[in-house]
Amino acid sequence: MDTRMLWIQLVAVMVKEVRQTVRDKRVMFLLLVMPLVQLIVFSYAVNFEVDDVPTVVVDRDDSAASRRYVAGLLADGTLTEVARAGDEGEAERMVEADVAKAAIIIPRGLSRDLARGRPAQLQVVMDGTDPTRAGVAAGAVSRYFGEVALDLALERLRIRDAALGTTTRVPGVRMEPRIAYNPRLITAVYMVPGIAAMLVLMITTIVTAMGLAREREMGTLEQVLVTPIRPAVLMVGKLAPYVVVGLLDVALAVTVGAWVFEMPIRGDLTFLFGATALYLMSTLGIGLFISTASTSQQQAFMGGFLFILPAVLLSGNMTPIHSMPDWLQPVTWLNPLRWYIEIVRGNLLRGAGAADLWPQLVILAVMGMGILVVASMRFRKRVV
Amino acid sequence: MEPALQARELVRSFGAVQALRGLSFAVHPGELFGLVGPDAAGKTTAIRTLAGLLLPGSGQARVLGRDPVREGAAVRESLGLMPQQYSLYGDLSIEENLRFFGRLFCLPRAVFRERSERLLHITRLSPFTKRRADALSGGMYKKLALACALLHQPRVLILDEPTNGVDPVSRRELWALLYEFVGDGMAVLVSTPYMDEAERCHRVGLIHGGRLIAEGVPGDLVRSFDHEVYRVEGGDRSACDAALAALPEVVAASPAGARLRVVVRPGAGGRVADAMAAAGASLHPADADFEDLFLARMAEEAVA
Numbered sequence: 001m002d003t004r005m006l007w008i009q010l011v012a013v014m015v016k017e018v019r020q021t022v023r024d025k026r027v028m029f030l031l032l033v034m035p036l037v038q039l040i041v042f043s044y045a046v047n048f049e050v051d052d053v054p055t056v057v058v059d060r061d062d063s064a065a066s067r068r069y070v071a072g073l074l075a076d077g078t079l080t081e082v083a084r085a086g087d088e089g090e091a092e093r094m095v096e097a098d099v100a101k102a103a104i105i106i107p108r109g110l111s112r113d114l115a116r117g118r119p120a121q122l123q124v125v126m127d128g129t130d131p132t133r134a135g136v137a138a139g140a141v142s143r144y145f146g147e148v149a150l151d152l153a154l155e156r157l158r159i160r161d162a163a164l165g166t167t168t169r170v171p172g173v174r175m176e177p178r179i180a181y182n183p184r185l186i187t188a189v190y191m192v193p194g195i196a197a198m199l200v201l202m203i204t205t206i207v208t209a210m211g212l213a214r215e216r217e218m219g220t221l222e223q224v225l226v227t228p229i230r231p232a233v234l235m236v237g238k239l240a241p242y243v244v245v246g247l248l249d250v251a252l253a254v255t256v257g258a259w260v261f262e263m264p265i266r267g268d269l270t271f272l273f274g275a276t277a278l279y280l281m282s283t284l285g286i287g288l289f290i291s292t293a294s295t296s297q298q299q300a301f302m303g304g305f306l307f308i309l310p311a312v313l314l315s316g317n318m319t320p321i322h323s324m325p326d327w328l329q330p331v332t333w334l335n336p337l338r339w340y341i342e343i344v345r346g347n348l349l350r351g352a353g354a355a356d357l358w359p360q361l362v363i364l365a366v367m368g369m370g371i372l373v374v375a376s377m378r379f380r381k382r383v384v
Numbered sequence: 385m386e387p388a389l390q391a392r393e394l395v396r397s398f399g400a401v402q403a404l405r406g407l408s409f410a411v412h413p414g415e416l417f418g419l420v421g422p423d424a425a426g427k428t429t430a431i432r433t434l435a436g437l438l439l440p441g442s443g444q445a446r447v448l449g450r451d452p453v454r455e456g457a458a459v460r461e462s463l464g465l466m467p468q469q470y471s472l473y474g475d476l477s478i479e480e481n482l483r484f485f486g487r488l489f490c491l492p493r494a495v496f497r498e499r500s501e502r503l504l505h506i507t508r509l510s511p512f513t514k515r516r517a518d519a520l521s522g523g524m525y526k527k528l529a530l531a532c533a534l535l536h537q538p539r540v541l542i543l544d545e546p547t548n549g550v551d552p553v554s555r556r557e558l559w560a561l562l563y564e565f566v567g568d569g570m571a572v573l574v575s576t577p578y579m580d581e582a583e584r585c586h587r588v589g590l591i592h593g594g595r596l597i598a599e600g601v602p603g604d605l606v607r608s609f610d611h612e613v614y615r616v617e618g619g620d621r622s623a624c625d626a627a628l629a630a631l632p633e634v635v636a637a638s639p640a641g642a643r644l645r646v647v648v649r650p651g652a653g654g655r656v657a658d659a660m661a662a663a664g665a666s667l668h669p670a671d672a673d674f675e676d677l678f679l680a681r682m683a684e685e686a687v688a
Binding site: 005008009011012013015016019020023024218219220222223224225226227228229230 | 435436437457460461463464465467469470471472473474475476480483484485487488489490529532536
């Protein structure tokens with residue numbers, strides 16, 4: 001059979017595939033609405049920034065100094081005062097009743113102790129259900145009172161110097177953080193590349209797995225297989241439209257990320273789409289593989305999720321890979337999602353290109369080839 | 385003349401189920417061969433094996449002398465298959481289905497147009513070309529499937545239960561179409577569970593338990609059937625059943641409406657009539673038909 005005939009068959013399969021996809025309302029919903037919804041929901045909902053922690057304040061000292069401290073502590077917005085309580089017990093009950101997530105208790109005599117140069121104590125009660133929030137809130141409190149303590153010490157020193165006529169030099173270390181790439185530490189900017197990768201995985205893997213399973217379930221595969229078409233042509237024709245879908249999803253995610261979440265686009269987009277094509281070899285290959293192992297669309301759908309859930313969890317998008325247990329970390333090496341997220345993040349946020357990201361590119365290419373080859377061998381075997 | 389389709393001692397199992405146990409038959413060009421048998425007799429397995437969709441466990445399948453799996457590409461150029469289950473794209477229209485399969489067979493545009501028009505005309509589907517395949521009636525759907533299987537003008541056509549779920553008028557139409565093709569020299573293999581359709585074939589093979597239990601020209605088979613066939617009238621039904629079951633001469637007894645129909649060994653009619661008289665019933669001779677033949681052969685097969 002000459003090449004022209006292979007092309008005719010290939011185009012016929014692609015046209016048929018697109019036609020069926022466009023006519024299937026469920027699949028169209030999956031392809032168009034799901035990406036947008038996920039992009040928006042994930043970007044807004046997954047927020048690692050901690051602020052506005054509802055706080056109950058107990059000021060038993062009730063002095064000018066204590067009022068100043070409370071106002072100063074609340075000033076940066078990490079903690080927000082939601083109630084006042086008369087004593088410690090009441091404050092704790094409010095934390096238990098979920099009125100507040102934190103309580104600041106300033107004991108009677110704080111300003112007096114400070115004025116006399118004695119160490120003073122204050123108490124912070126935290127709801128530890130959300131460890132991140134509790135940690136950040138506790139950190140904000142201790143940082144603030146650390147500064148207060150330092151100021152008090154310096155003040156004292158100055159008074160002493162003035163009285164004795166001396167000058168004491170105080171050594172100090174000041175940190176001035178400069179945060180590169182995402183200076184305002186917006187979670188969405190970090191999340192959008194990961195979400196784009198997740199979207200491509202979910203859509204292309206599930207839709208390809210289901211598309212082939214449907215042909216088998218509906219019996220149409222049998223009618224196609226008694227025509228002279230080669231299984232390889234059938235396979236490529238069925239996968240090709242989803243390469244386009246995958247690229248469109250990435251374009252959509254980048255656009256929404258840039259417009260809605262002010263995500264920077266520092267890298268070369270041609271490079272990004274090239275890398276996406278490599279990534280698609282893996283996601284489509286896995287979809288194909290799942291379809292060869294399933295006899296119905298339902299099985300294919302379940303199989304798709306069985307793969308996607310661990311792939312997302314082990315991608316480093318939700319949980320940093322270095323905080324996973326040692327034995328689990330090597331498993332993420334087998335996860336195409338992980339490498340692709342690194343590429344997208346590096347490319348969009350840092351402007352990195354092939355010179356920087358070639359290891360990830362090579363891994364994706366090798367992985368994609370391997371998966372596609374194994375899946376197509378299985379596909380051909382299932383066919384006869 | 386070399387047969388267009390040939391099954392030689394085909395054996396195939398699915399797990400513990402033996403679907404084919406040494407099935408052999410041949411279909412010649414210009415012949416309409418019927419593979420007749422009940423559900424689960426092995427008809428579909430035989431057809432899938434001949435079409436190259438299944439590998440036989442042992443034995444050989446040949447299409448125009450070629451192996452349908454190893455020489456698949458060449459075989460598919462000259463083979464048309466109409467599977468039993470729905471196998472066209474329900475969400476594509478008649479026209480789109482035809483065009484898709486036309487492209488898979490790489491038909492040039494002009495050839496495709498001419499053939500699809502002719503096929504739509506003879507199947508009388510021309511007015512419905514825009515209709516989706518899943519919106520077609522059973523008969524129309526089968527005719528479309530037939531048209532798709534005929535686009536490339538195959539020399540061999542295999543149809544798996546084409547008349548299943550089709551109304552009597554469409555059924556007659558389908559058979560008329562098949563005669564037309566066979567008249568042009570095509571070899572046609574049709575499977576059917578309906579005994580009354582056996583008479584429409586040039587030759588039939590009765591399939592049961594994965595092998596043929598009788599083969600030949602339908603008229604000849606019935607004529608040469610030497611058993612006696614009777615209707616049992618009157619008497620108590622359960623008493624008759626019990627009496628018949630006790631007689632070794634009775635090869636098959638089946639309900640025909642409210643009455644019983646029995647097939648008995650040659651020359652044993654008298655004895656059976658006596659037994660029936662004792663149960664208060666009488667025997668009336670009837671003409672043997674295909675179903676009697678099939679039931680008798682099946683019963684004998686079970687004894688053997």
